[in-house]
Amino acid sequence: MKNGVQRREVREAILDATDRLLARYGYKKMTIDDLAADVGIGKGSIYLHFSSKEEIALSHIDRIIERMKRQLNAIAAEKETSIEEKLRRMILTRVLFRFDSVQHYTQSLNDLLAALRAKLLARREVYFQEEAGIIGALIEEGQRQGIFEKVDPTKTAEMFLLATNSLLPYSLSVKELGERSEIEEKTLRLADLLLRGIKRF
Amino acid sequence: MKNGVQRREVREAILDATDRLLARYGYKKMTIDDLAADVGIGKGSIYLHFSSKEEIALSHIDRIIERMKRQLNAIAAEKETSIEEKLRRMILTRVLFRFDSVQHYTQSLNDLLAALRAKLLARREVYFQEEAGIIGALIEEGQRQGIFEKVDPTKTAEMFLLATNSLLPYSLSVKELGERSEIEEKTLRLADLLLRGIKRF
DNA sequence: GCTTGACTGAAATTGAAATTTGGTCAATAG
């Protein structure tokens, strides 16, 4: 087996190809043969990196969430940005990043959802908790600075996410959600409302 | 043709039967013959009240929303209840009424959604605007009383609804949404956060 | 005049044969 770096590169290439093929064919019509051909490796080699087709799709989604969380953490780490502004931007990033990540799937999102429904619901739970952890930490910091009311940081973070969940492309495809600019406007408006809800006066 | 009262009664009976059969069979497996037999009238008579099977299912959903709006209006009309408390209860009512209305469908909600997706999306829009109108009027009243900040009442009402949308049984079945008591707790928590977001200090 | 259920065509279902595809592993390449 190749060394770690090359291994990771192939894995990434497989997920890149998955993204392309999901957009073009949807989950059901994307075959492992297609995938291997697109990556330029043998079919068997796919299974050196993933144990099943399902796992490939799930890992592909995991990667989207990983990347999004990295952006959230980057915002959290910024100097010179107020906590409030950070939270606002994090909420917006969460919504728009996911919008942008699946924009090119148009209708095939439903196909993916239908096929992975149960597994995806379980992961959703995990993603949600991880995101709530990041947001919650920031709320806690705001409380220490005295700019936020004394509320349960994790529960409040969960509320922030819950409130913006219906703007995510989950049950509704990107097309059904509406214009990106509208989503952005609604998210910001909601973020402001929520932030004012925990602000100290 | 019978007089208006009897006509309305039959129509209601058809929708009652629809509710039972949707719960038992789901949309696709519910036949017009089943429906007529359950109501105790001839198949042709169904078509004296509805123009198609689709319209029956949509009217059934319309009725749920009508009943919910009646509850919202009843709360709005209460004397001796503070605006804030009214809004809190209205938000809770919206979520729980819809939860309760489809609780007995268990899995067959997906079936309905899949069959009526396009039409239902369009109505959803209408329902949303109507609900926003009711909530918005109350926010406006609160502004006149000076207890709320000067925000756009309709837009703010839309935010209230949007924020609680992910607690409604739409893409997620009642089972997937979780315990009723959890939904209730989350809704109230969110309502408090949102209300505080427009409150004057 | 109101209600009905037999009727119709279109759509869905069935079942069996043919094809495709997820996953494996012995053979091959390096």
Place this chain on the structure above:
DNA sequence: CTATTGACCAAATTTCAATTTCAGTCAAGC
């Protein structure tokens, strides 16, 4: 000796024709 592969297999999916079901109609009857 290890890393990679594609031929292979069972299972799933698709195809296609025959059959059945069903939404919607309308002439007959109450």
